[in-house]
Amino acid sequence: MKNMLKGLGAALCVALPFLAQAPAGAATPAAAGAADQALVQRGAYLAQLGDCAACHTAPKGKPFAGGLPMNTPMGRIYVTNITPDAQTGIGGYTEADFARALREGVAKDGHNLYPAMPYPSYAKVNDGDVKALYAYFMHGVAPVQQANREADIKWPLNMRWPLMFWNMAFLEKGPYRDKPGKDVAWNRGAYLVQGLGHCGSCHTPRGVGFQESALDESGSAFLSGALLDGWFASNLTGEHNTGLGRWSDEDLRTFLKTGANRHASAFGAMTSVINNSTQALNDQDVAAVSKYLKSLPPVGGNGAPAYTYDPQATKVSLDRPANDAGARVYTAYCMHCHGVDGRGFAPMLAPLAGNPNVLAKDASSLINVTLNGTGDLVINGVPSPFPMPGFAAVLDDKQIADVLSFVRAGWNNGAPAVAAAEVAKLRQSTQAGR
Structure with a gap:
């Protein structure tokens, strides 16, 4: 993201005589330029903290130009262009316009944004950080002329005026205030x-x-x-x-x-x-x-005791995989990465024994990642060497349900089994349009 920052300070040319004549305490043009550049750089860092690029940049699209599809219970919406383009982006926004959209979910023209935009969270952003973000999006992001796409939401759910009442009910205005007694x-x-x-x-x-x-x-x-x-x-x-x-x-x-x-x-x-x-x-x-x-207290558990590793029962199943359909799939497609012992080769290859995602009551993530795989983790510009591949074209719904049930029961994980109908449902919803 840093490569999008403009060299504002380098564009300024200041002669030494003007420095000598500046009144005491006054900011010189060079000082003002440096301050602006520092603000843009701070805004760039804050935009990364807010993960703005993840939603506002479509795959293979230009940074912050929008177009990313996002599924909601009402239908599919498309994330908007937030580059400083005057026609299709936010180039015409004042800082006040920007702050209102960010923290209250109201665009410059007055229409309400869908709460897929996390403005109930951004409402807590303080004024100084809003100012830095505005500086970055106005001066550190390249303008892109790309029209926004209308949401695929049918009438009457596509009407936005009811969102005013949604905000009245659920939006808590005001920046975060430090909690007393906390450091x-x-x-x-x-x-x-x-x-x-x-x-x-x-x-x-x-x-x-x-x-x-x-x-x-x-x-x-x-x-x-x-x-x-x-x-x-x-x-x-x-x-x-x-x-x-x-x-x-x-x-x-x-x-x-x-x-x-x-x-x-x-x-x-x-x-x-x-x-x-x-x-x-x-x-x-x-x-x-x-x-x-x-510091957050435990919430959402099922009352089970803390996980302890036990490989014995699973080892017996893997020694005789013909007796277990899930074990057969595991030995053919999973064992070489995740191991006979289920411990993988962390951090390169994820463990399955005791993994919180495996132990979760809801198996949606496990089904989804088995069907569709996952993108590369790219740390400091280096992609991970062993991303999880997708098996939608290789394994049918029952095979995926069998292997995930095997994994969720194995190594003392003790999580509920997965049904083939659950796999079929996610296959249909995630594979649509591919």
């Missing part, structure tokens, strides 16, 4: 997770109005995991099986920076979060996010 790092982590990071947009269950059930740690559902667009976003609380309870602070910081650790690897939508956002966090912000997340 600087905790509050910084809370600000990033709840605000720019908008983690709750994916990881918090939604209510009947498509609103997040909780916007911070005061709500018991906050970050307890949620189904969204064919993926189950993981539990980020301290729950010991499906959450982060068994992860150390170092485990979590490693995952945020690289997308993999000894417990799990990022896949699906989380891959783009790692690629476009969290790996760019500086050390202080990574530590702050980890501190905040590790």
Whole structure:
């Protein structure tokens, strides 16, 4: 993203006599240019924290030009152009217009944005960060003339005026305020997770109005995991099986920076979060996010005791795979990467034994990644060597259900079996249009 920053400071030419004549305390043109460039650079960093590129850049599209399809319960919408193009982007937005769209979900012309845009989270962004983001999108992003595409939502659900009432009911206005009794790092982590990071947009269950059930740690559902667009976003609380309870602070910081650790690897939508956002966090912000997340009490478990590894029963099944349909598929397609012992070769190849995604009650992510594979994790410009391939064209619904049921029962995982009908449903929804 840095290669999109303009060299504003280099474009300024200032003669030494003007420096000598400047009144005491006045900003010279060079100083003002440096300040502007610093603001643009800060905005670039904040745009990475907000993962703006992941949603506003379509595959093989130009940065921030929009066009990415996004499925919602009402139908498919297409993310908008947020480059500074005056005709099709946000080039005509004032800073106040930009702030209103970002924090209140109202475009310059007055129409309401769908809450797929995480403005309930961005409402917590402070004025200084809004100013820096505006500077970046106006002066650090190349304008692209690309018209926005209308949503594929049928009448009457495509009417936007009811969103005014949605905002009245569910939008909490006002930037984040530090919680008393918490230190600087905790509050910084809370600000990033709840605000720019908008983690709750994916990881918090939604209510009947498509609103997040909780916007911070005061709500018991906050970050307890949620189904969204064919993926189950993981539990980020301290729950010991499906959450982060068994992860150390170092485990979590490693995952945020690289997308993999000894417990799990990022896949699906989380891959783009790692690629476009969290790996760019500086050390202080990574530590702050980890501190905040590790402070969240356990929520969403099924009451099972903490996971302990037990390979014996699974080893017996794999020794005689002919007796188990899932074991047969596992030995043919999975074992070489994930191991006979289910421990994989972390962090290169994800473990399946004790993996929170495997233990989750909802198997959607496992079905989706088995059908469709996942994109490359790209850390510091280097793609991961062993991305998960898709098996939709190789395995039928029953075979996928069998192998996932085998994995979810294996190595003492103790998770529910997967039905072929669940696989068929996700196959249909995720393969449509491919």
